[in-house]
Amino acid sequence: MWTADEIAQLCYEHYGSRLPKKGKPEPNHEWTLLAAVVKIQFPPDQGCDTHDEPVQVTKEVVSMGTGTKCIGQSKMRKSGDILNDSHAEVIARRSFQRYLLHQLQLAATLKEDSIFVPGTQKGLWKLRPDLIFVFFSSHTPCGDASIIPMLEFEDQPCCPVIRDWANNSSVEASSNLESPGYERKCEDLGSPVTKKVRLEPGTAAKEVTNGAAHRHSLGKQEGDPVSPGINSCNLTVEELAAVTRIAPDSAKVIDVYRTGAKCVPGEAGDSGKPGAAFHQVGLLRVKPGRGDRTRSMSCSDKMARWNVLGCQGALLMHFLEEPIYLSAVVIGKCPYSQEAMQRALIGRCQNLSALPKGFGVQELKILQSDLLFEQSRCAVQAKWADSPGRLVPCGAAISWSAVPEQPLDVTAGGFPQGTTKKTVGSLQARSQISKVELFRSFQKLLNRIARDKWPDSLRVQKLDTYQEYKEAASSYQEAWSTLRKQAFGTWIRNPPDYHQFK
Secondary structure (H helix, E strand, O other), rough: OOOHHHHHHHHHHHHHHHHOOOOOOOOOOOEEOOEEEEEEEEEOOOOOOOOOOOOOOOOEEEEEEEEEEEOOOOHHOOOOOOOOOOEHHHHHHHHHHHHHHHHHHHHOOOOOOOEEOOOOOOOOOEEEOOEEEEEEEEEEOHHHHOEEEEEEEEOOOOOOOOOOHHHOOOOOOOOOOOOOOOOOOOOOOOOOOOOOOOHHHOOOOOOOOOOOOOOOHHHHHHOEEEEOOOOOOOOOOHHHHHHHHHEEEEEEEEEEOEEOEEEEEOOOOOOOOOOOOOOOOOOOOOOOOOOOOOOOOOHHHHHHHHHHOOOHHHHHHHOOOOOOOOEEEOOOOOOOOHHHHHHOOOOHHHOOOOOOOOOOOOOOOEOOOOOOOOOHHHHHHHHOOOOOOEEOOOOOEEEEEOOOOOOOOOOOOOOOOOOOOOOOHHHHOOOOOOOOHHHHHHHHHHHOOOHOOHHEEEEEHOOHHHHHHHHHHHHHHHHHHHHHHHHHOOOOOOHHHEEEEO
């Protein structure tokens, strides 16, 4: 029906053919991250329950994002016209929201076929039963999903520690994707030698589902946690038990890949001890900044939230009978742990109770592809190993949505590329996926629907600001409150005055 490699290949082809040169990495010099949402349509008489039955399906990329940066809190704006977080996963999800808004407009105006069909309640819509959405990312999400055990096979010869890791005395500094010190060599992807941090190719499963297997790919990639200098460290009985469920008998944990995302205030914090005990797993984390702290939660945390609240956000929930959930997540070739992905995206929320009707922790399928993104850090390093100069993350982010008007959006520093200080605050200095522009698209949708056909949540009171519209989505807000109380109590929330724009 569909495989992880098919999803990855479709996204890589879309990136190459549909995204412009503007905003992509400079050859030999830059790398980037890639994420996308893929719509999968099943034949009308077939169910959507499994991905591996021999059924012919139609696959289509409906949103895509690239990017590696986020802004510091001092650059945030109360007008909603800047992108705080431009990591690829976040850009892809915001682009997906733009696609959903367009599809709701098609459904409400009855102009064309839409992914939505009428719900059972007045003014509400639901996803067609023959559709699912799959999320693709070229790398593991930053944060908890990137804290991956480094395994050593006792019968494998020990290879030298890569020089850049050994010379880097500050693992914390180098763990920032934007840090100049975050330099490390990628071994030849075709090399038959298996290093300490890699499983033998024969032990890797090509596709895995929840808890079924633990897979490491042969290459390292951007966004993945930093590999520290190798220090042996024995795990506790509990920690070892967690790893031995997913590792061959001959393997032992010698360390962990490290993430640059910092624990949020109020969390227990990392021990910082050498070896496998360096990080505490399962914690909420915030993306690092260069001097100026960010207020952007890690992609692991955001994706875990989407798996409970849906990808549509609060505004679109006004028009939906139930949230729009992802059915699967596919990760490209990079350092990878099924256990870490399962824990980060599902496990931390699995004991939630008393969620509103329609909301729940999803049984998300988590798979990995064997295909490497050609403009990932590792691929670029391997291809241009002898090129002069330093490899840096691409400063631009690209948003693409399957919408008819202005599907592309290229930004840098949170604003459309080319924005100057003089133009900041003007209409042309707004990204199509900024909060204020998505809110404007939402208001256009409202204006195209007769008021007597609005859902009850929008008719019971007069709403004005972005914050008021979000708060009026009562079921979504109740689910979000439950998630915070029971699992994500230390989540960093922006003050309400950042959401008062109209």
